[in-house]
Amino acid sequence: MQLNVKNLKVSYGNIKALHGLDFSIDAGEIVTIIGANGAGKSTTLRAISRMVPSESGSVIEFEGKDVLSYTTDKVVTRLGISHVPEGRRIFGNLTVTENLTLACFARKDTEQIETDKKWVFDLFPRLEERKNQISGTLSGGEQQMLAVGRGYLSGRKIMILDEPSMGLAPLLMLEMFDALKEINRHGTTILLVEQNARLALKFAQRGYVIEHGKLVLEGPADKLLDDP
Ligand code: ADP
Numbered sequence: 001m002q003l004n005v006k007n008l009k010v011s012y013g014n015i016k017a018l019h020g021l022d023f024s025i026d027a028g029e030i031v032t033i034i035g036a037n038g039a040g041k042s043t044t045l046r047a048i049s050r051m052v053p054s055e056s057g058s059v060i061e062f063e064g065k066d067v068l069s070y071t072t073d074k075v076v077t078r079l080g081i082s083h084v085p086e087g088r089r090i091f092g093n094l095t096v097t098e099n100l101t102l103a104c105f106a107r108k109d110t111e112q113i114e115t116d117k118k119w120v121f122d123l124f125p126r127l128e129e130r131k132n133q134i135s136g137t138l139s140g141g142e143q144q145m146l147a148v149g150r151g152y153l154s155g156r157k158i159m160i161l162d163e164p165s166m167g168l169a170p171l172l173m174l175e176m177f178d179a180l181k182e183i184n185r186h187g188t189t190i191l192l193v194e195q196n197a198r199l200a201l202k203f204a205q206r207g208y209v210i211e212h213g214k215l216v217l218e219g220p221a222d223k224l225l226d227d228p
């Protein structure tokens with residue numbers, strides 16, 4: 001078990017967003033959490049990356065380490081957990097290459113960084129073609145690819161992705177999911193949340209369904225796809 005989440009509870013003021021989630025992910029898996037808008041998908045990812053605090057009694061372990069004792073920055077740099085939130089967090093006034101370079105700021109493995117950057121360009125040829133372009137002038141889909149590339153370079157043990165398909169044209173969506181599959185084959189565990197359940201279940205091996213802050217169903221993706 002690489003990631004182990006037990007009794008995860010999160011509130012925003014008086015709003016209880018998560019009511020005690022239990023789930024776990026093995027190294028190398030592709031897992032999705034699906035559910036309606038407002039069910040608690042984004043909050044689950046924010047809790048793992050420590051962008052929101054979890055209530056006492058919550059347990060999040062990654063490779064046996066207590067994630068809740070790490071700060072947001074250290075979750076990425078020490079544990080290798082990268083969070084690609086919704087909304088393409090990139091530096092819009094910097095070039096594509098500069099964005100990728102900055103994502104490596106905490107790393108010291110200089111040679112490996114160069115190899116990894118080249119690999120990201122192999123994954124996303126669109127980014128390589130535009131490597132000196134100011135990122136804010138890329139299309140929405142290309143910005144999303146850049147955000148994923150940045151995530152990969154910053155933390156490569158597990159990537160947690162919030163609606164990576166959001167707003168992508170069908171062709172770009174295929175490219176995005178192909179790239180994520182390739183990232184996974186290269187050794188990175190993937191957890192993604194999606195409102196588009198059908199799409200997510202075609203991509204993932206296993207899925208959880210969340211409703212009103214509670215997990216209500218779990219199973220192999222093909223079984224969940226068959227479930228009416
Ligand atoms: P999902 O990602 O499944 O759409 P969220 O995790 O965003 O769901 O939201 C779960 C619940 O928490 C919803 O009721 C939502 O309105 C609430 N919520 C999310 N973010 C905030 C926030 N920053 N402040 C207050 N309430 C929030």
Ligand code: ADP
Binds near residue numbers: 037038042086
């Ligand atoms: P998601 O469903 O992925 O959380 P939303 O579009 O619902 O995305 O939320 C966008 C932003 O608004 C997020 O930063 C979220 O934290 C915040 N937000 C969501 N619901 C609420 C809420 N009820 N009150 C305050 N902020 C919220």
